[in-house]
Amino acid sequence: MNKTFKIYAIVFIIILIVVAMFGIGKKPALDWRKNFDVDKKTPFGLYIFDQESSGLFHRKLEKVRVSPYSYYQKNNQKKPHNILIIQKKLDDVSWQYILDQVSKGSDVMWFTNDTTAKLRDTLGFRFKTVGHEKNYYLQFTDKKLSDNRLFIDKFPENQGFSYIRNDIEILGKTLHKDKSNETSFSADFVKVNFGKGHFYIHSEPLVLTNYYILNSKNKYIESVLSYLPKRETVWFIENDTPLSMSPLRFIHSNPPLKYAWYLLLFGLIIFVIFNAKRKQRIVPIIEPLKNTSVEFIRSIGNLYLQEGDFHEMMAKKAQYFLNRVRMDLLIDTHDLDAQFINKLHLKTGKNIELIEEAVKLIKKGQDPYASVMKEELIRMNQLLDKILK
Missing domain, CATH: 3.40.50 (Rossmann fold)
Structure with missing residues (x-):
């Protein structure tokens, strides 16, 4: 127990003793209100x-x-x-x-x-x-x-x-x-x-x-x-407020005890406030991590564009598209046949000719020996975006 806490405790005890001394011998004021309450022992209760x-x-x-x-x-x-x-x-x-x-x-x-x-x-x-x-x-x-x-x-x-x-x-x-x-x-x-x-x-x-x-x-x-x-x-009998079932009802029914209880709570709050203020360390400000995924993707895209490798970009786009079909539409992408085209048509509601054209370009992107033009890459990108839109 440190010295500061001892000082607070002694001051608080002295205050309680002073309040108790003022309360001793003090007669409670008699309630002369005409309440006509069957639970009241006041002069005008029943x-x-x-x-x-x-x-x-x-x-x-x-x-x-x-x-x-x-x-x-x-x-x-x-x-x-x-x-x-x-x-x-x-x-x-x-x-x-x-x-x-x-x-x-x-x-x-x-x-x-x-x-x-x-x-x-x-x-x-x-x-x-x-x-x-x-x-x-x-x-x-x-x-x-x-x-x-x-x-x-x-x-x-x-x-x-x-x-x-x-x-x-x-x-x-x-x-x-x-x-x-x-x-x-x-x-x-x-x-x-x-x-x-x-x-x-x-x-x-x-x-x-x-x-x-x-x-x-x-x-x-x-x-x-x-x-x-x-x-x-x-x-x-007049409907009165029901008897409180609170564990503190005896304290609240006696003014000296009620004042002592409130004083205790007030003292504890003051103690906690001052004690916390003296011991609380400064909380450092930590900058949140930045999301650099967009910058990374943009850099990779620029790199492919500068190299002119349209075939590799078409393959990556096809791979990304098929992954989304598996995860979001739950369609098997192992065989890009007529059954795959029909399932994709039913689940997306897109025109089947549009899907057939997109599948044809995807297969071309997956063929390592195929020659891909810039216009084909752009067309496939437009088609795949329409299908999953």
Whole structure:
């Protein structure tokens, strides 16, 4: 281990120690986002409700992570049941399937503060902002449940129902106090009849989150859910991002470990860059070999032309032509007879008289005692080029 590497290692270790010291004792920031995620343990996640849901629904709960459309396509003959929806938006086709199930006798418990055209036009009410208080109470209109009220003190939605039809039953109200300490009420939990079934709509989905379940001192949640009949309940859970299966998921889930991991990678990259820069030798430039075949052939051709040996040039040309016929056309060139001429005619499609003339000149070039004129060499060269063109 050289001296330079030791220096890099010591500096890197010191940086890691400094980062670790800053991370020790630092409390992670609390995530107050309203995610309504069953896998989140943050204040406004649904982790605790998800863990306790089986008991709340008398062990008759089915959790579904597909759309109502996909679910009821496979369960179209399902008996009347309960449907649970928490802050979930439905597509138009799924909404029609929900309406079909409710009209046949199913009941829907829907926690939402979002006014959609589906709720407004079909069920006959709207949401509105009913105040700007930082805290208020939710209580039931049923006097038997008056003690089971819930105090909302963290990021309340301040949403209630307005334009309610006369046939809609109000099950819960929100108690507001203005600056003069006068109390007013607004509906937050209603029952809507639809066909043979019912819609139960609650405008404050925060009541199901981890924070309010842990801080509840009574049975408010149980009282809300008690309006559903004791039968099978189908809970349509929002489709979340699947859990990462990466081996580094534990490191990425802890900010100090994640920062240390990135720092390690960054340090290794810097080390490799500087180390390679110091040790990399200069790569010599090697000129590629030049192809001198063309120059060689031109020189040989000029030599034959200057000597006037047309017979030798005709023989070389004939030899080159027959070699190409063997290699490219796969024709035997041992006997330059009528069969050879016919095969060459069939494979090249050239005029048979042209081929016969070329074969005659080839044979003359192969005859060592034949006298060859310049015009014959030129003619044979033209014929052979036409045949293989």
